[in-house]
Every structure is written in structure tokens, then in C-alpha cells.
Amino acid sequence: MGQDFSQLAEVQGILGALQGSDDVARAAAEARNGQLTKPPGALGRLEELAIWYCGWRGDGRARIEAPQIIVFAGNHGVTARGVSAFPAEVTAQMVANFQAGGAAINQLARCFGARMDVHALSLDVPTADFTQEPAMTQAELVAAMHTGWDAVDPASDLLVTGEMGIGNTTSASAILHLLYGGQAGDWTGEGTGVDASGLALKTQVVEAAAKLHAGATGLDVLRRVGGRELAAMAGAILRARVLRIPVLLDGFICTAAAACLESEQSGALDHCVAGHVSAETAHAPALERLGKMPLLSLDMRLGEGSGGALAIGVMQGALACHSGMATFAEAGVAGG
CATH class of the missing domain: 1.10.1610.10 (Nicotinate-nucleotide-dimethylbenzimidazole phosphoribosyltransferase (CobT), small domain)
Incomplete structure (x- = not known):
């Protein structure tokens, strides 16, 4: 290994x-x-x-005896476009909440006996605004993926990757639009709760990004319109494959990050199961593109790894039986 x-x-x-x-x-x-x-x-x-x-x-x-949940956090330059209902400062505030044990994902990790780790990636240096230029350089992409790679405990036997990053549903929408085509609106939803005008703006941002970065595939899509936390999730999912650790995919953002691996190499996600389908409108069609049938459907849209964490219980039950x-x-x- x-x-x-x-x-x-x-x-x-x-x-x-x-x-x-x-x-x-x-x-x-x-x-x-x-x-x-x-x-x-x-x-x-x-x-x-x-x-x-x-x-x-x-x-x-x-048997499943040592599940691990890893939450990665990153900030996005595209938030300057007004695509989120929350300011970028919330990312760091929520990281502190994770570290203090106060978030939903902390409670779910305790419920299922999972080790939980939190990694904040250069929160003081947002990625570039991907409507103007690529979000990351190749070196920045590789560094973020390496953070995810190193975060996986080789002794774990099930992995959930979660995220926190204001603006990252816009990033995920842009990824899926570039990978799968269609209209920008097909892949763009309300995220943390933008109103109708906010959704229209967000859709325009995704469309602009797709035009600028047209033709990108695989990991280059992740570099161009992704974020450090998405790249870290991709790195962790890849490390889990090398270590033969099964993965429960979380929600919309996690699925978009994982889709870049599958786009780069068919079959890269064979060790992954979709933990749940979220309330984000484009999550279900993204899972369909990947051929992943979700274990749970609870209208969740929190992120943090929360839907994947709940699915740990399903997997534990399957293996216990x-x-x-x-x-x-x-x-x-x-x-x-």
C-alpha cells in the first residue's frame, strides 16, 4: 500500500x-x-x-468495526458572485463547531461508533473565481487531493467523506454540468436556501463556468471548477480504493467530487455505494449517471457527511446479519 x-x-x-x-x-x-x-x-x-x-x-x-468519517472544509472564490445564502465566514465557524463536537455529524459519528476527523484546507485563501479562471492550479489540486489521501486511516474498514464550504453546491453543479452536459439549470439547485432570484443568478454562474471550461474532463474538471474540499474528498475516496476500504458516498457535493474520478477512470467508484439521495434536485440524476442506487432517501441536504453517516447503520446491520x-x-x- x-x-x-x-x-x-x-x-x-x-x-x-x-x-x-x-x-x-x-x-x-x-x-x-x-x-x-x-x-x-x-x-x-x-x-x-x-x-x-x-x-x-x-x-x-x-464485519464493520472501525468506520471513519472525514469532513473537509474549503472556501470558494465564486462566493463573491453572491451564489450562497450564507457568507464565506460560516465555513470557518462551522469547522470550529465540528472540532467542538457540536454539529449534526458529530452526533451521528457517536451513534455509529465512527472515528471522526476534520481537515480545513487553506480557508484564508479561497479558490479562484471559476467564472474567470480555473479554480485551482495543478499543484493546488494535487495538494488538496493529497490532504484527503493522507486523512484516511488504513485501519478503518468503512469510509464516509463529508464537506463544509460555502458556495460548494455551485461548484458541484458546475462539475456535473461539465461532465454530463444538458442545461445549467438541470444541475443547479437551491443549496443552502437561496431564493428564486438567487437560484437564477447561481444558474447563470454555472452556465458561465461551463462556457469558459468547455471540453474539460475528469480531474481537470475538478481543478477548473472544484474546490479544495472536493479535491480532498476525491483523494480520500481514491486512497480508500487502494486500501480496499468500502466507501459510502454522501450527498450532492461528495457525489460531484467522486464523479470526477469516475470520469477519469471508468470503474474508479466500484468500491462505493451511495449512502443517500439528498433533497438537492440534481443529486438523483447524478447518482443515476454513476449507476448508484441510494440506500436512504430522507430529504436531507445538510452535507457534512450526514447522509453517508446514517447509512453506516445500514451497512453495519447488513454485515451483522x-x-x-x-x-x-x-x-x-x-x-x-
């Missing part, structure tokens, strides 16, 4: 050499699932999730 990078080409090299899940462990998990004391398919999607998880962990009877339930032979039950 000694892979590392200092240049964008090295990141692309890692993406091009990704390994798949463990077929032997997956087969063992499938065999065990067929012997458990339940009718075939009775646990529905929980069975698929458990088998998928076991394949990535290389253990046909895996799969790896803890008795087989027909062990229980002495007829029908196996």
Missing part, C-alpha cells in the same frame, strides 16, 4: 492501475449467504451489500 503521488500524472497512474474486489472472498460470502437461516433473498438488498462489502475487504465473513447469523447446519434447522 505504498503508493503515493506528488504530480497529477501520478494520480492518473494510480487510477489506471486500480485493482478490483477479491473474487474468492466474494464467492465465499455468496456461499455463506445461501446457507443462512432465512429464506433466499429475505433480507433484500442487505444481502447484496454484505457480499459486496466482503469482496472488497477480502473476507467472506467480514451476514457474518453473525447462524447457518441452517449450525442452528440445526431443517431446510438448508
Whole structure:
């Protein structure tokens, strides 16, 4: 697991050499699932999730014991355009709240026994206004991705990446518009709660960004219209793949960051499941583009990793049943 990078080409090299899940462990998990004391398919999607998880962990009877939640924070130069209902200062204020244990994500981490880490990325230096120039240089993109890469605990066995960054729904909308086309309005929503005129302005900003950066793909989209916290999430998701740690994708912003990896290398998100679908209007179509069916749908739009964190409980339940339930032979039950 000694892979590392200092240049964008090295990141692309890692993406091009990704390994798949463990077929032997997956087969063992499938065999065990067929012997458990339940009718075939009775646990529905929980069975698929458990088998998928076991394949990535290389253990046909895996359990989830060390989940990790990482929240990355960054500031966006595009907020000067008036795209958010909140000022950029809120990013640093919320980071302090995370560190003090007072945010929603802190409570959810405690609920599911997850380690939680917070990383603020150069909050005093916002990214450039991406309607005028690329948000980041290649060096800045690589540095932010490296923060995410280094933030993953190799001892963890499930990862959720969350974010905080005023203006980052605009960034995510621009990413998805560049990756998937359509109209700017298809990918632009209310975010933290802008009104109708604010939404119109936000849509215009996304459209302007798409025109300036037309033709960009993959990680270059992340560099041009992303943010440091989005790049850090992408770096963490990539590190998790190298370490064979399954990932629960959070909401709209996390999905946009992850989509850049998939655009760069097909299959890069095979170790990821969508934790939830948020109330942000473009999240569902983004997940559809990635072929990810969300575990939960609770009309959440908080970010912070909150929807992904809730889905930890679903995954824990799936693995507890799969790896803890008795087989027909062990229980002495007829029908196996």
C-alpha cells in the first residue's frame, strides 16, 4: 500500500492501475449467504451489500468495526458572485463547531461508533473565481487531493467523506454540468436556501463556468471548477480504493467530487455505494449517471457527511446479519 503521488500524472497512474474486489472472498460470502437461516433473498438488498462489502475487504465473513468519517472544509472564490445564502465566514465557524463536537455529524459519528476527523484546507485563501479562471492550479489540486489521501486511516474498514464550504453546491453543479452536459439549470439547485432570484443568478454562474471550461474532463474538471474540499474528498475516496476500504458516498457535493474520478477512470467508484439521495434536485440524476442506487432517501441536504453517516447503520446491520447469523447446519434447522 505504498503508493503515493506528488504530480497529477501520478494520480492518473494510480487510477489506471486500480485493482478490483477479491473474487474468492466474494464467492465465499455468496456461499455463506445461501446457507443462512432465512429464506433466499429475505433480507433484500442487505444481502447484496454484505457480499459486496466482503469482496472488497477480502473476507467472506467480514464485519464493520472501525468506520471513519472525514469532513473537509474549503472556501470558494465564486462566493463573491453572491451564489450562497450564507457568507464565506460560516465555513470557518462551522469547522470550529465540528472540532467542538457540536454539529449534526458529530452526533451521528457517536451513534455509529465512527472515528471522526476534520481537515480545513487553506480557508484564508479561497479558490479562484471559476467564472474567470480555473479554480485551482495543478499543484493546488494535487495538494488538496493529497490532504484527503493522507486523512484516511488504513485501519478503518468503512469510509464516509463529508464537506463544509460555502458556495460548494455551485461548484458541484458546475462539475456535473461539465461532465454530463444538458442545461445549467438541470444541475443547479437551491443549496443552502437561496431564493428564486438567487437560484437564477447561481444558474447563470454555472452556465458561465461551463462556457469558459468547455471540453474539460475528469480531474481537470475538478481543478477548473472544484474546490479544495472536493479535491480532498476525491483523494480520500481514491486512497480508500487502494486500501480496499468500502466507501459510502454522501450527498450532492461528495457525489460531484467522486464523479470526477469516475470520469477519469471508468470503474474508479466500484468500491462505493451511495449512502443517500439528498433533497438537492440534481443529486438523483447524478447518482443515476454513476449507476448508484441510494440506500436512504430522507430529504436531507445538510452535507457534512450526514447522509453517508446514517447509512453506516445500514451497512453495519447488513454485515451483522451476514457474518453473525447462524447457518441452517449450525442452528440445526431443517431446510438448508
